Amino acid sequence: MIRVKNLRKTFLTKQGSQAAVHGAEFDVAEGEIFMLLGPSGCGKTTTLRCIAGLETPDEGEIWIGEQLVFGDRGGTLLPVYKRGVGMVFQSYAIWPHLTVFDNVAYPLVHGIYKAPKREVKGRVQKALSLVGLERFEDRPAPLLSGGQQQRVALARALVYEPKVLLLDEPLSNLDAKLRAEMRIELRALMKRLNITAIYVTHDQEEALVLSDRIAVMHAGEIKQIGTPRDIYVKPQNDVVAGFIGTANLFSASITAVPRNGEEGSVSTPIGALACPLPPSVAVGQPVTIMFRPEDVVVRASQAGPSQNSLCGVVEQAVFVGSRLQCVLSVQGHKVHCEVPKSQLVETGQSVVVEIPRHAIHLLP
Amino acid sequence: MSASTRRPGGITTANALPLAFSWLILAVVIVLLAFVLYMTFVPSLPTEPGFTLKHWSNVASSRLLTRVIPNTAIVGFGAIFVGAFFALPMAWLLNRTTLPLRATFTTMIGITPVIPGFILAMGWIMLLDERIGLLNNVAASLLGFSSIPLSVKDSPWGIAWVLGLILAPAIFFLVAGPLCRIDPSLEEAASVVGMRHLTTLRRVTLPLVWPGILGGLIYVFMTAVSIFEIPALLGAASGKVPVLASEIFYSVRPGGPLTATFAYGAAGVYGTLLAAPSLVALYVYLRVLERTERYQVITGKGYRPRETDLGGWSWIGVGFVVLYLALAVGLPLLVLLWASLMPVLQMPSREALSKLSFTNYDGLFEGLGGFGVISNTVVLVLSVSLFVSFFSFMVSWVVVRTQAQSRKLMDMLVMVPHAIPSLAFAFALAMLGILASRWLPWLPLSGTLGIIAVAHVINRMPYGTRVMNSALAQVHRELEECAQVCGTKTPTIMRTIILPLIKPSVIYLVVWTAMLSFQEVTMALFLSGPHNNVLSVSIWVLWEGGNLGTAAAGAVAMVATTGLLMFGILRLAGGPTAGLVGREVGAAPLTKSQ
Ligand SMILES: Nc1ncnc2c1ncn2[C@@H]1O[C@H](COP(=O)(O)OP(=O)(O)O)[C@@H](O)[C@H]1O
Ligand SMILES: [Mg+2]
Numbered sequence: 038m039i040r041v042k043n044l045r046k047t048f049l050t051k052q053g054s055q056a057a058v059h060g061a062e063f064d065v066a067e068g069e070i071f072m073l074l075g076p077s078g079c080g081k082t083t084t085l086r087c088i089a090g091l092e093t094p095d096e097g098e099i100w101i102g103e104q105l106v107f108g109d110r111g112g113t114l115l116p117v118y119k120r121g122v123g124m125v126f127q128s129y130a131i132w133p134h135l136t137v138f139d140n141v142a143y144p145l146v147h148g149i150y151k152a153p154k155r156e157v158k159g160r161v162q163k164a165l166s167l168v169g170l171e172r173f174e175d176r177p178a179p180l181l182s183g184g185q186q187q188r189v190a191l192a193r194a195l196v197y198e199p200k201v202l203l204l205d206e207p208l209s210n211l212d213a214k215l216r217a218e219m220r221i222e223l224r225a226l227m228k229r230l231n232i233t234a235i236y237v238t239h240d241q242e243e244a245l246v247l248s249d250r251i252a253v254m255h256a257g258e259i260k261q262i263g264t265p266r267d268i269y270v271k272p273q274n275d276v277v278a279g280f281i282g283t284a285n286l287f288s289a290s291i292t293a294v295p296r297n298g299e300e301g302s303v304s305t306p307i308g309a310l311a312c313p314l315p316p317s318v319a320v321g322q323p324v325t326i327m328f329r330p331e332d333v334v335v336r337a338s339q340a341g342p343s344q345n346s347l348c349g350v351v352e353q354a355v356f357v358g359s360r361l362q363c364v365l366s367v368q369g370h371k372v373h374c375e376v377p378k379s380q381l382v383e384t385g386q387s388v389v390v391e392i393p394r395h396a397i398h399l400l401p
Numbered sequence: 402m403s404a405s406t407r408r409p410g411g412i413t414t415a416n417a418l419p420l421a422f423s424w425l426i427l428a429v430v431i432v433l434l435a436f437v438l439y440m441t442f443v444p445s446l447p448t449e450p451g452f453t454l455k456h457w458s459n460v461a462s463s464r465l466l467t468r469v470i471p472n473t474a475i476v477g478f479g480a481i482f483v484g485a486f487f488a489l490p491m492a493w494l495l496n497r498t499t500l501p502l503r504a505t506f507t508t509m510i511g512i513t514p515v516i517p518g519f520i521l522a523m524g525w526i527m528l529l530d531e532r533i534g535l536l537n538n539v540a541a542s543l544l545g546f547s548s549i550p551l552s553v554k555d556s557p558w559g560i561a562w563v564l565g566l567i568l569a570p571a572i573f574f575l576v577a578g579p580l581c582r583i584d585p586s587l588e589e590a591a592s593v594v595g596m597r598h599l600t601t602l603r604r605v606t607l608p609l610v611w612p613g614i615l616g617g618l619i620y621v622f623m624t625a626v627s628i629f630e631i632p633a634l635l636g637a638a639s640g641k642v643p644v645l646a647s648e649i650f651y652s653v654r655p656g657g658p659l660t661a662t663f664a665y666g667a668a669g670v671y672g673t674l675l676a677a678p679s680l681v682a683l684y685v686y687l688r689v690l691e692r693t694e695r696y697q698v699i700t701g702k703g704y705r706p707r708e709t710d711l712g713g714w715s716w717i718g719v720g721f722v723v724l725y726l727a728l729a730v731g732l733p734l735l736v737l738l739w740a741s742l743m744p745v746l747q748m749p750s751r752e753a754l755s756k757l758s759f760t761n762y763d764g765l766f767e768g769l770g771g772f773g774v775i776s777n778t779v780v781l782v783l784s785v786s787l788f789v790s791f792f793s794f795m796v797s798w799v800v801v802r803t804q805a806q807s808r809k810l811m812d813m814l815v816m817v818p819h820a821i822p823s824l825a826f827a828f829a830l831a832m833l834g835i836l837a838s839r840w841l842p843w844l845p846l847s848g849t850l851g852i853i854a855v856a857h858v859i860n861r862m863p864y865g866t867r868v869m870n871s872a873l874a875q876v877h878r879e880l881e882e883c884a885q886v887c888g889t890k891t892p893t894i895m896r897t898i899i900l901p902l903i904k905p906s907v908i909y910l911v912v913w914t915a916m917l918s919f920q921e922v923t924m925a926l927f928l929s930g931p932h933n934n935v936l937s938v939s940i941w942v943l944w945e946g947g948n949l950g951t952a953a954a955g956a957v958a959m960v961a962t963t964g965l966l967m968f969g970i971l972r973l974a975g976g977p978t979a980g981l982v983g984r985e986v987g988a989a990p991l992t993k994s995q
Contacts, residue, residue, distance in 0.1 A: 091882050117885040130883035134901045147897055148889035197888065 038233040039065040039088065039201060044097035046083050057083040058094075059257045065250075068231045070224065074244040075254030076280065081237040082127070084254075085203050088235065089124050090117035101201060118149060123194030124203040129186045129210075131178045138174040141165060141193045150197035164196040167226065183210050184219070191223075195230070202227070202234040208243060220246045241281050245269065253277045274400055278327045283373050285330065286400075291322045300394070307367040308347045312397035325400040332396030333374035335363065335382065336389045345392045354382045365390060418892060420805060422795035427814045430859060433829040434821065437676065440669035440832055456666035460674070465648075473626050473644045475557035476564065480625035481572075481618055483565020487725045488572035494718045496577050498709045506722050507577075510570045513730055515913075515963050517920035518567045519630045519941055520956040522553075524733020525563050526634065527740055527949075529553045535736055538748050555636040560644070563635065564625045566729040571624070575617030620819065627675055627822025630922040630941055638945065645671050649824050650927060653831055665832060672825035680820050734960060741954035761954040768951045769939040778919065778936040781850055785857040786915040790907055792858065793865030798895070800866070801873040802881070812866075819863035827856050827927040834928070848930025856924040861914050872906035873899070912970050916963060 044061040047054050058080040065071040073081040086092040088099055090106065093114060099107040101122065106115040132140055142161045145152040152160060165171055168188035173181070181189065187207055194202060207223070208216045224247045227234050238244055244251050245265040252262045253276070261268060261277045272278035275286050289303040294314060301314035303326060312326065339346065349367040354376075361376040367390060374390070376382050444451045459465075491510070495503050528536045530552045537549040553559030629637075629646040637647035652668035711718055740746050742757050769775075799805055800812045818826065834847030846852050876899060884894045900907065922937045929938050936959060944952035 089882075089886055091885070117882075118888045118890055120886075122886060124883065124886040126879040126883055128877055128879045130877065130879040132880060132884075132898055132902075143884070143897075144887035144889075147884075147893050148887060150888045193883075193887070 038067040038069070038102060039071075039235065040098070040100040041084070041088065042098040042100075044084065044087060044099070045095045046080075046087060046092060047095055056257050058087070061097075061254075061257075061259050063252055063259065063262055065233055065235060067233055068228075069249045070227055070234045070236060070247060072244045072248035072251040073235065073237045073254055074241060074251050074280075075239065077239055079254045080257040081239075081254055082205055085124075085205055085235060085237050089122055089203055090115065090120050121199055122201045122203055123197070123199035125187075125190045125194050125205065125207045127205045127207070127209065129190040129207075131181070131186050131189055133177075133179045135178055136174065137165070137170065137176045137178060137181070137189055140178055140189055141196050143193065144197045152197075160196055161192075164192040167195060167230075168192045183212075184215050187211065187219070191226075195232075200233060202232050204234060204236045206238055207236075209238070209240070216240075216243070223247065245281075253280060255280070271398060272327065272400065275325060275327075278400065283330050284327050285333075285372055286325060286327050287370070289324050289326045291318050291320050291324060294318055294320060307370050307372065310345050310392060310394070310397060312345075312394050312399070314399065318399075327398045327400055328392055328396045330362070330373040331375045332393060333372065334391040334393065335365070335374055335376050335380070336391065337386075339389050343391055345394055345397075347390045347392070349388055349390045351382055351384055351386045351388060354384055419795045419798040419803070420807075422792060423799045423811055423815075426792045426796065426859075426862065427811060429855070430814065430817055430862075433826055433833070433859070434676075434817070436829045436832060437669050437672045437825055440829075441666055441673060443666065453666070456670045459667060460670055469643050469645055469648055472557045472642055473646075476560045476632065476644055477622045477626040479558060479561025480564035480568055481622055483562055484569040484572045484621060485618075487566070487729075488569040489576060491569075491722055491725060492573050492576040494722065495573075498711050498715075498718065500711060500715055500718045500722075502719070506726075509726060510573055512967070513570050513726075515916040515920060515967060516730060516734070516960055517922065517937055517956075518564075518628065519634060519922050519937070520737065520920075520960065521567060521729065521733045522563050522631045522634045523944055523952065523956060524735075524737045525553050527736045527746060527953075528732055529559075533746055535748060553635055555639070555641045557642050557644070560632045560635045560637075560642065561625075563631060564628065566725075567631070568621050568625060569725065569729065571621050572617065575621075576614055623675070623820065623822060627824045628923055629824055630926060634941075634944065645675055646822075646824050646923075649675075649828055653828060654927065668828055672822070672828050675822045676820070676825050680817070734957075737953045737956050740950060741957045744950065746949060761950040762958075764951060765954050765958065768943060768948065769936060769955055770934050773932075774934050774936055774939050777850055777933060781854055781857070781925075781935055782915045782918050784854050785861065785918040786911045788854070788858045789861045789865045789914045790869075790910050793862060793869040793910065794895075794907075796862070796866050797869035797873050801870055802878075812870075815866050816863050818859050823856070823860050823924050824927065826859055827924040830856050831928055848928075848933055850933045850935075853925050853928050853933060853935070856928060857918045857921060860921075860924065861917065865910055865914065868906055868910045869903075872903040876902050908970075912967065916967060919963060920959070 041061055041063050044058055045056075046058045047056045049055075061080070061084055063071070073084060075081055083092060087094045087097075087107070088101070094107060094109070096109045097107070098105065098109070101120060104115070105113050106120055107113060132143070135143070138161055141164055142157055144150045145157045145160060161174075162171065165174065168191050170185065170188050170192065173185065173189075178186070178189065187210070191207070208219050211219060220243055236247060238247075245268075248265060250262060250264055251268050253260045253268060255276045261273045263271075268277060269281055272281065272284070275284075278284040278286060287305045287307060289305040289310075291301065291314065292304045292309065293299070293302045295301040295316070300311045301318070302309055302311045303314075303324065304310075305326060310326070318324070347367050349365040349372065351363055352366045352371070353364040355362045356378070358378075360378050361380070361382055363374050363376055363382055365372045365374060365388065372390065382388070441456050442452055442454070444453050444455075491506075494500050495507050495510075500506075526534075528534055531537060531548055531550050534549075534552065537551060541547065541549050553563055626644065627646055629650050632642065632644045632647055633650070636642035637644055649668045649671045652664040652671070741761050742759070743753065744756060744758065744760060747753050796811060796815050800808045805811075830852055831847070834852050837844045837846040880898060880902070881894055884898050885891075889897070920937055922941050925935050925938050926941060929935075934942075936955075940952055940955040940959060943955060
């Protein structure tokens with residue numbers, strides 16, 4: 038449905054040129070919710086704006102449906118108003134001089150999505166009821182709360198039934214509780230309408246909950262594309278691992294490769310660890326290993342023989358409600374882990390740390 | 402759907418319209434400038450062949466060097482001195498102290514520019530003149546002299562005094578802007594480091610604000626030396642105090658006492674002499690401004706500057722501001738009102754009061770030129786304010802809203818009329834008018850209202866674009882982009898989204914431009930013919946013809962109309978627009994708004 042090829046965009050500023058996006062490449066299937074995730078300033082908005090036509094890329098190709106809307110060869114550039122996409126801006130861009138009804142009706146009254154007069158009212162009402170704002174038609178836009186403005190922006194982007202919806206951090210201006218509710222609601226709505234969406238966010242939780250597939254961006258490049266589970270469980274590099282959730286990352290070297298039912302093992306700064314290894318590795322090869330805090334098991338003392346057990350000292354333990362987040366010191370290195378709230382852990386306490394071998398993931 | 406084929410990064414169709422209009426107005430500016438220069442190298446009219454340098458060599462003539470240039474210098478520097486004498490203390494009093502009624506005073510200073518300067522000059526002639534001056538008579542009778550030989554007429558110092566009073570508001574707002582915007586934390590930091598108050602002023606405050614102030618002072622200087630009608634009233638018309646502006650005027654419109662023949666080339670040289678230094682100054686100033694902005698020393702908003710509590714000295718401060726307002730506006734207008742009600746100007750007395758009458762007003766309508774002049778004025782004022790708003794909107798759109806490569810250049814070019822004396826533009830237009838009447842007889846230019854309108858529009862473009870730039874910069878970019886995504890094209894977006902959002906600024910600009918066009922004389926007089934007289938020109942002509950009483954009545958009527966219109970329109974337009982007066986009026990004319 039959407040295809041982006043080798044997208045490049047450089048901004049010329051007084052300080053020099055700034056490569057906002059270089060070489061972004063992805064496909065979005067019909068009906069898919071595709072997430073652009075990355076820290077602030079990594080080029081997500083720029084990518085989205087290039088697709089909408091609000092920025093002109095320096096290089097690359099952009100297809101929407103069967104149509105080439107931008108191509109560096111042949112110099113195709115389809116103007117914004119002909120691209121047939123809906124967009125929700127980060128600022129919501131609600132026109133303050135219009136009422137809610139007039140805001141949502143705008144695309145049907147002016148421009149190329151103009152509808153016959155008699156249809157306008159019905160379609161606006163339908164769009165408003167989709168987002169649960171039926172009774173707010175006559176409200177002047179400045180009198181809306183943040184959440185309501187976000188809904189108006191969404192209704193306005195949906196009212197002309199675009200095939201593609203672009204959303205730029207639509208929930209970032211809401212408070213935490215509302216944000217959590219809206220995530221689920223938004224996903225349900227988009228799935229119900231079977232709309233193809235590109236969604237930009239810097240919030241990894243939002244990305245994991247909302248999306249079908251995620252592209253993790255960093256400094257203008259796409260670092261990995263995959264399903265939320267893939268991205269979380271099998272990050273392809275330390276940038277992705279570090280950005281999604283908390284990760285314990287250690288450089289390691291291979292000490293034994295798996296052979297005849299024996300397991301492979303690596304030596305790391307925190308000690309020797311047994312872990313699953315792909316067959317292609319060789320002894321002595323330097324690698325990076327990663328494991329998640331919630332997979333680490335922490336015990337007060339050694340309970341029988343077990344694999345991958347290390348000794349450590351609790352440096353920090355923070356109670357966050359559902360569990361305790363701890364930082365342990367193992368051989369002088371920090372290891373992040375999570376402990377159930379029922380378990381008592383104190384700063385300074387000596388503990389035994391077990392890292393289950395299937396929790397260890399090797400970064401290629 | 403068809404894809405337009407254009408080079409990526411090029412100009413998309415969305416911007417074509419504003420770009421076209423912007424270049425149209427800028428092309429007019431450039432052509433006129435080139436034309437002034439061209440005129441200096443042809444013997445007479447460009448219709449006749451030949452090339453000559455004699456206009457330039459004539460610059461060394463003794464009359465110019467010994468009389469015109471010294472007079473012009475006295476007028477220019479004197480006006481700055483007088484203006485700064487009033488404006489600097491007021492800028493400090495009204496911006497950095499706790500003086501009572503500050504907002505009211507600031508607004509009053511802000512709206513004085515709508516009162517025509519030549520009317521104030523007329524008032525001052527009636528106040529300070531050896532023969533008829535009311536102040537002279539009062540002082541003479543108090544001191545027991547037969548007359549006081551002090552007069553604003555026939556001396557460059559008198560011209561400087563009146564111009565200084567008139568231009569003080571410009572200096573006031575030029576200084577007030579930087580004074581308000583200096584981050585007090587910078588000053589505080591300096592005093593913490595141990596600098597004393599004066600040292601702080603010299604080492605920290607002044608370096609931060611001098612570029613703005615310097616640029617502004619150059620602008621005020623150029624305005625002072627390029628105003629024609631006030632020096633003319635005060636002695637240039639009689640040939641006693643020739644200045645550059647009057648030399649240009651009488652070279653192109655003989656009839657004055659000095660030049661009996663046309664001297665277009667000479668006028669071109671004088672115009673260039675006026676224009677060249679200010680163009681250089683404008684360029685330097687814009688460069689300096691860019692550099693200071695990069696260092697971000699003057700921060701934008703969100704804090705209040707530190708204010709000094711004057712305590713018991715407040716009343717002296719209030720007295721100073723009131724004194725200025727009285728000298729600049731109150732006294733001249735009062736004396737004109739008095740003169741308009743007297744058959745012959747005389748001292749207020751019981752006897753004089755018994756002669757109060759409206760006879761001067763009876764003949765006013767005919768005296769001013771009847772219905773023709775009124776309708777000319779209305780058409781001129783309306784068309785100028787509409788065109789200025791339209792073109793300013795288009796230029797600012799390109800500058801603020803697009804990525805067009807030419808936008809920086811455009812922003813600078815549109816400031817050019819600000820530096821070029823209005824008289825030079827009027828001269829170029831007058832020449833074009835004369836040429837057009839020979840080459841393109843079907844194009845009515847010379848002696849029409851249209852030629853005055855063009856002059857006024859060009860003259861007001863710099864200010865118009867400053868107002869529009871700041872208005873457009875306040876409209877979030879995404880508000881417009883969202884409409885684009887919603888399937889609308891630029892013209893529709895301008896009409897349905899942008900204009901409604903910046904309505905207060907637009908109304909304000911329309912009203913303010915109309916007021917300034919209403920009171921403008923220099924260009925309207927320069928370009929006047931038998932059929933395109935406007936009200937301000939008629940009053941000026943009445944006065945020059947010796948009809949002081951009728952002229953005074955006309956002046957009173959004009960000021961009253963201005964006041965009523967301004968008040969009425971702003972009341973109708975409501976709060977947001979009215980709030981702009983006094984703030985926008987003062988926006989330093991040269992400061993960039995982004
Ligand atoms: N109009 C612009 N001019 C210059 N630089 C820009 C512009 N827009 C974005 N950038 C720069 O490009 C980079 C990417 O910006 P953006 O796409 O907005 O990031 P994100 O949305 O991921 O936070 C940033 O470093 C930003 O400073
Ligand atoms: Mg962004």
